Amino acid sequence: MATVLPPPSKRQKVATAAKARDQQPVEIPDGLQRIQFTDADTNAAQGPVVTVSLADLTPKNLSLLLNTLLGRENSSERLPYRFYRPLNFGTNDVGDEPFSQSDIVEKHAGSTETLLSIPARAEAVFRVKAVTRCSASISGHGESILATAFSPASSSRLATGSGDKTARIWDCDTGTPMHTLKGHTGWVLAVAWSPDDRQIATGSMDNTVRLWDAETGTPLGNQLKGHTKWVTSLAWEPYHLQEVGRPRVASASKDFTVRIWDTVTKRADMALTGHKGTVWNASTGTLQNTLSAHAHWVNHLALSTDSVLRTGYFDHTGQKGVPDSEEAKRAKARERFEKAAMVGGGSQIIERLVSASDDFTMYLWEPSQSTKPLQRMVGHQKQVNHVTFSPDGLLIASAGFDNHVKLWSAKDGKFITTLRGHVGAVYQCCFSPDSRLLVSASKDTTLKAWDVTTGKLKEDLPGHKDEVFAVDWSPDGERVGSGGQDKAVRIWRH
Helix, strand or coil: CCCCCCCCCHHHHHHHHHHHHHHCCCCCCCCEEEEEEEECCCCCEEEEEEEEEHHHCCHHHHHHHHHHHCCCCCCCCCCCEEEECCCCCCCCCCCCCECCHHHHHHHHCCCCCCEEEEEEEECCCCCCCCCCEEEEEECCCCCCEEEEEECCCCCCEEEEEECCCEEEEEECCCCEEEEEEECCCCCEEEEEECCCCCEEEEEECCCCEEEEECCCCCECCCCECCCCCCEEEEEECCHHHCECCECEEEEEECCCCEEEEECCCCEEEEEECCCCCEEECCCCCCEEEECCCCCCCEEEEEECCHHHHHHCCCCCCCCCCCCCCHHHHHHHHHHHHHHHHCCCCCCCCCCCEEEEECCCCEEEECCCCCCCCCEEECCCCCCEEEEEECCCCCEEEEEECCCCEEEEECCCCCEEEEECCCCCCEEEEEECCCCCEEEEEECCCCEEEEECCCCEEEEEECCCCCCEEEEEECCCCCCEEEEECCCCEEEEEC
8 A cells, every 4th residue: 555645734835835936037137227335334325326237136246346336356355245125125224134136126127217225234254164064072071061162262172061060171173171170069050261261160050150270170269159049150251341360250040149259369249139130230239220021031141242252352353363462452352342332333332132031032122221122022932042142243043942043133123034944942052253154052963054144054963862952153163062961072163
């Protein structure tokens, strides 16, 4: 008896229809179109008005044309550009819909009278390649790996925290363990490198924080006691704000407090209590704003400047070398922070915050400006576990227990697209340093690398033998590190 195949699911029907649409050739008629490039952030004109053929209205040709109009005729000087839906298409606001040649043909074919204003934004000059293979699978941990973090200086070292009560530092160049950080008596839930690459902080279910020398793996003094429940998250003080020689680290706990520790005296400078999703003044410890909106637990917070705060004065965008003096290092760290906080062409430093919750929603905030959210971000059908900003500050990615990763505009919190492919809950996601790619880690045992411009899967990365809990992309873009229930650290490369 012949096997009867089940009818296609709704998802399969939608995917088939989308594939059929993508494969239909777009007929490009003969015709000319007048265009004006504009800055996507300031709306200022870029170059003169030009007339081009409809057949040449592709992103690749437009990028070449814009570089030529701006005097960058040599290939070494050209910048990559991202183009957006023209302003004339029913809106005066620059959204995040990508430029489409077929839209132009459909609405403006052969119209030399209509002037199209095409928003353009220069992308990161250095380009990260999608990871395609597992270059090392390293054993050592005795239980599940719960946290991963690359050094801010390079992709050569990775730190992990595990349910075996230890943290470990791995040599990613050789694929071997370097140091085992022993001392905690409970699961290690959080690991964080100091922005100068000298120290590692770990937080544990034993209610303590410990500090370690990142070079030798030796403990720096005794454990930091004060919390009465698990330590779930850690954050180092921004390098450009640190008192010289006295960096501070903040720890958040299930006891509803945040404690700020002096890493020299090993004492808490202050304890921030009465927490309800609260934002504090870090210099005085006084309550600054309370952000109330979610109807359930807040699982994760992300700041628009997280990427530059994590890496301090280490710049991996092609400007090699580390500043020589302490003063130069601070200046570099401040310069990188201010550039990231002024994204959008403004002159004011504005950091944005996004919160993810078990109530299936996210909220976008500007805590320094208002206690009211800029946007309620809905779309996930289950709990939102993790959220992150792209390093260029333009996108937000969210990972949910509904098996989906979603992309949102960091400007206004509006939904862009859903990245479908995982068949299990997605625990974490992380952008590449150039903001063009995203990697996600899932209960389905895989990592997946996505092209955020197209919203399409770039690489499927099987290899783990069980759920993948943690993932990180190195600041220099060379490697991805992951860990999960199979107890193995995996290093991925192009």
